[in-house]
Amino acid sequence: MTSLNHHFASPARHAAHPALLSLTHPNKSMFERQRALLHKAVPAGFPSPADDYVERRLSLDEHLIQHKESTFFMRVAGHSMRELGIFDGDLLVVDRSVPASHGCVVVAVVDGEFTVKQLLYTPRGKVLRAAHPDYPEVTIKPEQDFSIWGVVQWNVHKV
Amino acid sequence: MQRAIALVDCNNFYVSCERVFQPKLEGKPVVVLSNNDGCVVSRSQEVKDLGLKMAVPWYQMKDLAKRHGIIAFSSNYSLYADLSNRVMSLLAQFSPNQEVYSIDESFLDLTGIPADHTQYAQQIRETIRRCVGIPVCVGIAPSKTLAKLANHVAKKNARFGSACDFNALNETELNDLLATIAVGEVWGVGRRSVGKLNEMGIQSVLDLKRFSAKRLREKFSVVFERIVAELNGVACLELDDVVSDKQQIICSRSFGALTSLLPDLEQAVIAYASRAAEKLRQQHSLASGIQVYIRTNPHKERAPQYRQAILMPLPEPTDDTRLLCHAALHGLRQIFRAGFAYQKAGVMLTEIIPRSARPRTLFDDVLAQQKSHALMQTLDRINRSMGSGTLKLLGEGTDKTWAMRRENMSKRYTTEWDELMVCPAR
Numbered sequence: 377m378t379s380l381n382h383h384f385a386s387p388a389r390h391a392a393h394p395a396l397l398s399l400t401h402p403n404k405s406m407f408e409r410q411r412a413l414l415h416k417a418v419p420a421g422f423p424s425p426a427d428d429y430v431e432r433r434l435s436l437d438e439h440l441i442q443h444k445e446s447t448f449f450m451r452v453a454g455h456s457m458r459e460l461g462i463f464d465g466d467l468l469v470v471d472r473s474v475p476a477s478h479g480c481v482v483v484a485v486v487d488g489e490f491t492v493k494q495l496l497y498t499p500r501g502k503v504l505r506a507a508h509p510d511y512p513e514v515t516i517k518p519e520q521d522f523s524i525w526g527v528v529q530w531n532v533h534k535v
Numbered sequence: 536m537q538r539a540i541a542l543v544d545c546n547n548f549y550v551s552c553e554r555v556f557q558p559k560l561e562g563k564p565v566v567v568l569s570n571n572d573g574c575v576v577s578r579s580q581e582v583k584d585l586g587l588k589m590a591v592p593w594y595q596m597k598d599l600a601k602r603h604g605i606i607a608f609s610s611n612y613s614l615y616a617d618l619s620n621r622v623m624s625l626l627a628q629f630s631p632n633q634e635v636y637s638i639d640e641s642f643l644d645l646t647g648i649p650a651d652h653t654q655y656a657q658q659i660r661e662t663i664r665r666c667v668g669i670p671v672c673v674g675i676a677p678s679k680t681l682a683k684l685a686n687h688v689a690k691k692n693a694r695f696g697s698a699c700d701f702n703a704l705n706e707t708e709l710n711d712l713l714a715t716i717a718v719g720e721v722w723g724v725g726r727r728s729v730g731k732l733n734e735m736g737i738q739s740v741l742d743l744k745r746f747s748a749k750r751l752r753e754k755f756s757v758v759f760e761r762i763v764a765e766l767n768g769v770a771c772l773e774l775d776d777v778v779s780d781k782q783q784i785i786c787s788r789s790f791g792a793l794t795s796l797l798p799d800l801e802q803a804v805i806a807y808a809s810r811a812a813e814k815l816r817q818q819h820s821l822a823s824g825i826q827v828y829i830r831t832n833p834h835k836e837r838a839p840q841y842r843q844a845i846l847m848p849l850p851e852p853t854d855d856t857r858l859l860c861h862a863a864l865h866g867l868r869q870i871f872r873a874g875f876a877y878q879k880a881g882v883m884l885t886e887i888i889p890r891s892a893r894p895r896t897l898f899d900d901v902l903a904q905q906k907s908h909a910l911m912q913t914l915d916r917i918n919r920s921m922g923s924g925t926l927k928l929l930g931e932g933t934d935k936t937w938a939m940r941r942e943n944m945s946k947r948y949t950t951e952w953d954e955l956m957v958c959p960a961r
Contacts, residue, residue: 445621446666448949454960468958473666483958488559492958511961525558525668 440530446473448526450483450492457481457492459507466533468492470526481528486514487521492528538770539645539652539675539702542682543626543659545619546670546690548639549577552618553608555668556948556956564605568593571789572609572942592834609941617949621667629659634774642679642774656698676701679772680765683722684740688712713741713766723762728755740766784822786811787881793832795876800829800867802932807882808863809927812856815884816915821852821893823886825859827866832878843870846885852893855907856914859884860928 441447450468460481462468468483476482482495484504493504493514502516516522545551549567554560564581568574574590575582585603587596593607600607619638627633632644645652656673663671674685681701689699692712701709718737719729731754737743744766751759761771786807794800804827815822828844847862863882917926946954 443666445625449955450958451955452960453957456960462960464960467955472668485558488561490558490956490958492960506960523558 440469440532442529443471443473446526447471447529452492452531456506456508456511457494460494461533462492462507462528462531463533466531468528469530469532471529472526474527474529476524476527483525483528485521485523485525486516490525495524536647537702538677539648539700540677540679540682540770540774541630541643541645541652541656541659541673541675542636542679542686543641543643543663543671543673544686544690545622545639545663546672547577547579548619548669549608549610549615550579551669552611552615553945554579555618556614556945560606564603565608566600566605567608567610568943569610571791572607573789576610607943609944611945611947613947613950614945618667618669622663622669622671625662625666626659629655629662632774642682644774645675653698653700653703656700657696660697670697673698674701675699677768678765678770679774680722680762681768684713684716684720687716687720710741710744713744714739716740718743721762721766723758728759731755783887784811784814784884785881786814787828787879787883789879790877793876793878795874797868797871797873800871800877800880801864801930803880804863804867804882805860805928805930806932807880808860809856809931811882811884812854812859812911813915813918813923815887816854816911819890820887821854821890822849822859822884823852823888824848824884825862825866826883826885827863827870827880828883829867829870829877829880831875835876839875841872841875843872845870851896851899852886852888853907854890855911856928858907860930864930 437444448470450470452462452464452466452468455464457463462481470483476495478495478497480495481492483490483492484495485491486504491504493506496503496505498515500515501518502522504514504516506513550560550565553565553567560579562581563579564585565579566575566582566587567577569576572593574592575587575596576589578587578589582605585599585605587599587605599605615638622639623633623635623641626641626643630643630645630648634642636642645655648655652675656675659673660671663669672686672689674682674687674689675698676682676685685699685701689695689697692699704712716739718724718732718740719726721740721743724732724743732738732743735746735754737746743763746763748760748763751763764771788803788807790799790803808825811825824846826844826846828842830842831838831840833840833842845866847866849858849862853859867880914926918924946956948954948956
């Protein structure tokens, strides 16, 4: 394809993207480097006795996601849920379909803003509780714009 | 048994998608713009109430937008497609027979479902709202054409609470309703037919329903006879549960910035041809021709105008990205003229046949075909597992200066790890 030649005329541009593979003008050095690997003999001996037992490997999606249509991921920003093991930068698995019961951790929307808190039903009304001594409880006033966006099912924390 | 076909339609779908992740937009005037931030393609109710029409070029209404504080988003198709898939998959649980009609509409066959259908519709609405956060309207009727109208009524007529079952109304009630709807709202009645119908004294849907099907067939076509039957509650259209393969595959887009350079057009054409080839392979088909076209901006009346298209036949039907790009580039070079500011390019694959129906000839290079097939499968597999565009022709370029303009695009919250929704813990 001579048409593509002008793109190769500029080596600087080509060099800037070594990861990019061309189908029409393969980068020869790349294949040469891997030739040793490609040319290794492939063993073709007895079939593995375990072949009949091959099963699908475990998937974390299956474990963490109960309802795939209503499950969303969110990133935590802040420290107010520290004592419940939810840290800054953690990944929340949030399900919108499950009912928010007393004591569960929810993603709530208060006056149009997202927040992650523990939800309590009290005689005073709904309360959002943080898990950090510096953050006070918030009682939702009836005139406030409040909704539960979803219920936090799992927190994925990088060790 | 009484047929009951439901049409579920998402309200202001693109705007609703944006609101799921930005709840503070609730109650505010919001629009979503088409590719290149060109026209309004979705409006919130607040914007509709301001009298702003669909498909208006955005630059013409920037003043109005400022005055009313209208918030505009570039289209975020990754987000809309993901939320649409969630909605459709939930809807599938409500009926054994579903036809996904568009990104935001789906037919469901409720015939024989032993429940009060109005309540069932409310249950559907509640489920979609709770699980995905999208508001929907439901229309139920004995035919698809009537279901569309029932949906229209559910949307416009507050007393139905966003779900309207024509089967639950008696004849008089239904006719009274149909008398209030303009004939142009009927599915399949085009803008040109409306004029002719009006001349014949047909103004409302009820007028059309009562008109002689025979006379309509003489004036228009058999399509109108079918429409009238459907309006009278006779289902002529079944739910298409199988998506038929496309006979043409088009990939075209306007550029973010005008260009007069052949290399820019070449990059764009290779990108579009590659994408079209990928779609072709997804439906296990081959194409025998590829059309390329380019044009300047027709709205810039004073600038020199040029538009041209060329159909390049292929020596044999193929789905090979390399061969399709090769032909497209040849075509492009034949129609390209220097000295014009180009705004848009596109490719279209034609004469599409199923791969299984490939004609055999004496001169087929079967080995080359097998190699090509294996290479394309590998290409698709890598792009599927490692993200689209991981492996591509270098001719597509790496610095898409011609790429789309999307100034106010929201995050791709559900499809990109580094664009996840951030939830404050404060």
